Structure formats: C-alpha cells, structure tokens
Amino acid sequence: MTAENKKAAEWIKLLQNSGYRQTEARNTIVEVILETNRALEPLEIFEIARKRQAGLGLVTVYRTLERLEALGLVQRVHQPGACNMYLQAPQGHQHLLICTSCGKAEFFNGDDLTPLMETVAARSGYQITEHWFQLFGCCADCQRK
Amino acid sequence: MTAENKKAAEWIKLLQNSGYRQTEARNTIVEVILETNRALEPLEIFEIARKRQAGLGLVTVYRTLERLEALGLVQRVHQPGACNMYLQAPQGHQHLLICTSCGKAEFFNGDDLTPLMETVAARSGYQITEHWFQLFGCCADCQRK
DNA sequence: CTTATAATTGAAAAACACTTTCAATAATAT
DNA sequence: ATATTATTGAAAGTGTTTTTCAATTATAAG
Incomplete structure (x- = not known):
C-alpha cells in the first residue's frame, strides 16, 4: 500500500466518521487530490477524475471539495490567475x-x-x-x- | 482642492498620458475609488458611481478598473469572501x-x-x-x- | 469654431463559474 | 432481504465577467 493509498483510506474513514458515505466518486476525487502536488481547480479535478470514472459529474467534485474543506483535509488556495484552487492541507498552520x-x-x-x-x-x-x-x-x- | 481631488487629477493625467481620454465615467469611478478606504468590488463601485452619474454602465467600471490596474494605480485585493476587489495602490511595494x-x-x-x-x-x-x-x-x- | 478621427460608451448577448432542484440510484443500517 | 437515507448526475438557475456592436463623445487637425 503506497503512502497515497494509505492517506486516501484515512480520508475516507474520516468522511465516514462524519456521517458521509464511501462512494466511487469520492474515492476517485480523493485519489486525484492526493497524488497531485499542486493546487487544482474544480474543473481540473473533474477532468482527471472523469477519465477514471466515466459519468462522474462536475457537481460532485464541487460537493466533495466542500466536504473535504469543512473537515480541514483540503485547503482553498488563491493565486493571481485563479482563486478557487484546492490542495491537500498540511499538518497545522503552514x-x-x-x-x-x-x-x-x-x-x-x-x-x-x-x-x-x-x-x-x-x-x-x-x-x-x-x-x-x-x-x-x-x-x-x-x-x- | 482636497487631497482626493488632487490625486484624482493626477490619475486622469496619467490616463491621458497613456493615450486614454478623460470622460465623465472615468472621473466618477476614480473619485469613488479615491475617497474609499476599503477595497471595493466592481459592483459596489458601480452602485456608488451610478448615483452620481445616471446611465453609467457596469461594463465601464470593469473596463476602467482594467486600465487603472495596468497603470499600477489600483490593486486587486483577494479576501476570503471575495477575490476581485480593488483598492488604491500604495507607493512601492507594501x-x-x-x-x-x-x-x-x-x-x-x-x-x-x-x-x-x-x-x-x-x-x-x-x-x-x-x-x-x-x-x-x-x-x-x-x-x- | 468646424470637421475628421478614433476612443469610449451602454445595451444586449454571450460566456463562464458555480449552485440549486429533483428524481433515480446506491450505500448503509436493520 | 429490506428499509432508510445520503448521494448522484442532469438540467435549470443564478451571478459575474466578457464580447460584440452601433451610437456617442473626446480630442486633434484644419
């Protein structure tokens, strides 16, 4: 089990502990975020994830990001060109x-x-x-x- | 002549030196920005300016901000709630x-x-x-x- | 002052990003 | 196996920003 897989399992667990269900869409979105070392826009995540899971909806990406951000697993990043990008959040304040x-x-x-x-x-x-x-x-x- | 009026005249001059024309719309928009001590969204600028100049278009606010930003007179400000706000730029980097x-x-x-x-x-x-x-x-x- | 020019304007339409609604589906608890 | 309830994607809706375009207006030239 790679480090990313391990972290993905942790995130899914945390989602479940908060009353959310484990779904294919969430698994895929979490994987995409965890294996990318740069901040991604919702549309980028959607396009990468859709290749692995046909039929995935962009709406689901938005909704999943909202939940991941509320749990502090993901962080919104502002950049000059785009201010709605998301990145795996670090330990504590960095x-x-x-x-x-x-x-x-x-x-x-x-x-x-x-x-x-x-x-x-x-x-x-x-x-x-x-x-x-x-x-x-x-x-x-x-x-x- | 107040400090704001003086600065407004300077800004208009700078616009003219860059090949832009002095218009009522630009005068009003520049005044609004200069007399406000907080960052404003395009729509806010539009609403304040429209009270002084009936018929002003929101498009003109967007276009004027674009020019003012290119000249370094105005600065785009990102905030958690809104990341397209504009503020009078300071001297040098602050x-x-x-x-x-x-x-x-x-x-x-x-x-x-x-x-x-x-x-x-x-x-x-x-x-x-x-x-x-x-x-x-x-x-x-x-x-x- | 008058005229020619080219920038500027606002309205409307278009493009874009994001959210809401809703019926069908799928995950979980019983 | 079944009941419950979260989750889903499609479609429609919203809000913001950009583009297009014909009319207007500021400026330069005469």
Whole structure:
C-alpha cells in the first residue's frame, strides 16, 4: 500500500466518521487530490477524475471539495490567475510556496512572522486575528529547464 | 482642492498620458475609488458611481478598473469572501492590513520578511520572485464598538 | 469654431463559474 | 432481504465577467 493509498483510506474513514458515505466518486476525487502536488481547480479535478470514472459529474467534485474543506483535509488556495484552487492541507498552520512555472506547491513554517505582526498591531491599533503569507517562485526542477 | 481631488487629477493625467481620454465615467469611478478606504468590488463601485452619474454602465467600471490596474494605480485585493476587489495602490511595494469588521484597509512595510524568504529559498531550492502577505484583524474603531 | 478621427460608451448577448432542484440510484443500517 | 437515507448526475438557475456592436463623445487637425 503506497503512502497515497494509505492517506486516501484515512480520508475516507474520516468522511465516514462524519456521517458521509464511501462512494466511487469520492474515492476517485480523493485519489486525484492526493497524488497531485499542486493546487487544482474544480474543473481540473473533474477532468482527471472523469477519465477514471466515466459519468462522474462536475457537481460532485464541487460537493466533495466542500466536504473535504469543512473537515480541514483540503485547503482553498488563491493565486493571481485563479482563486478557487484546492490542495491537500498540511499538518497545522503552514504557508505556501508555489512554483509559477509548474505549479508545484510546498509548505513551510512561518513562526518568524510573529514579531512583525506584533509591530504592525502596535503601530496600527489593529487586533490581528489572521494572516495570509504565500511565496511564489521557480522550483529547482524548473530552474534546470 | 482636497487631497482626493488632487490625486484624482493626477490619475486622469496619467490616463491621458497613456493615450486614454478623460470622460465623465472615468472621473466618477476614480473619485469613488479615491475617497474609499476599503477595497471595493466592481459592483459596489458601480452602485456608488451610478448615483452620481445616471446611465453609467457596469461594463465601464470593469473596463476602467482594467486600465487603472495596468497603470499600477489600483490593486486587486483577494479576501476570503471575495477575490476581485480593488483598492488604491500604495507607493512601492507594501502589504495590506484589513479590518474584518468594516473592511478598512491600511498598508505597511514588510522589509522584515527578507531573511525568512531567504531561509525558505535556501531550504527549498526555489528561486523566490514574489510574495503575498496580508493581515486581517479588527481596527481600533471597530474594537470600541 | 468646424470637421475628421478614433476612443469610449451602454445595451444586449454571450460566456463562464458555480449552485440549486429533483428524481433515480446506491450505500448503509436493520 | 429490506428499509432508510445520503448521494448522484442532469438540467435549470443564478451571478459575474466578457464580447460584440452601433451610437456617442473626446480630442486633434484644419
């Protein structure tokens, strides 16, 4: 059993524990998300998944993403070109690093941001509750090309 | 002449220097953006502007925003709820602090991010070219309420 | 000031992305 | 095996953004 299969089984289990049923459509959609290392739009997920499961509906992709996001398994990603992309969520709170060439997404820790946020809070008078931090660049593989 | 009027005149001038014409529609749209301290959706701009200029079309708002953004006068802002909002762009590269209650937007400098970005670049092998950093919170005025 | 020009406009239609509705189907509990 | 109920895909509906187009208006030229 590969790492992806194992994670897929975990996700399905979590869905079931929340009262959702295991279906072919959900299995396929979960697999597609887990084996992709970049954020995907609903339509992209649909097109990949449809090749494996004829008859799958785009609506089901939207509905499954909604449930996966509510369970915190998937994360919505905003990018300049598209702001409704979905990616497997990391452990805890992490920040994204995205390759502008191939789209590959990696997470990193941003604990270092706390002092800056405190300075901004003090200067502005705002009580800061949330932050978005995302880096864009060219990954090692794409630099070689 | 108020500060907003002065800035509006500058923007119109810049538009003209780029080969665009001065029109009533553009004047009104520019004024609305300049006197608002929060990011607005095209439809919001349209509704405010229409009260001052009957007959204005929503299409014109979209087209004007496109030009203003191309000239760097206006900046597109992504927020969890809406990712097509527009705000007067700051001098140089700055980061946003947005009040989740009233929407008020302020800019701040984020020079402190450089060391973190260098660390991430070194660890990941990415060549970092761009970053998004945005803070959300409750502004001083809204805290009092 | 008058005329020629080319950009700009708003209306309408089209394109697009996403959501809702609904009857048929399929997963799960009994 | 059966009953229950979530899930499904198709179709219709909604909201947003873009395109098309003829009429209008700003600007440059005379």
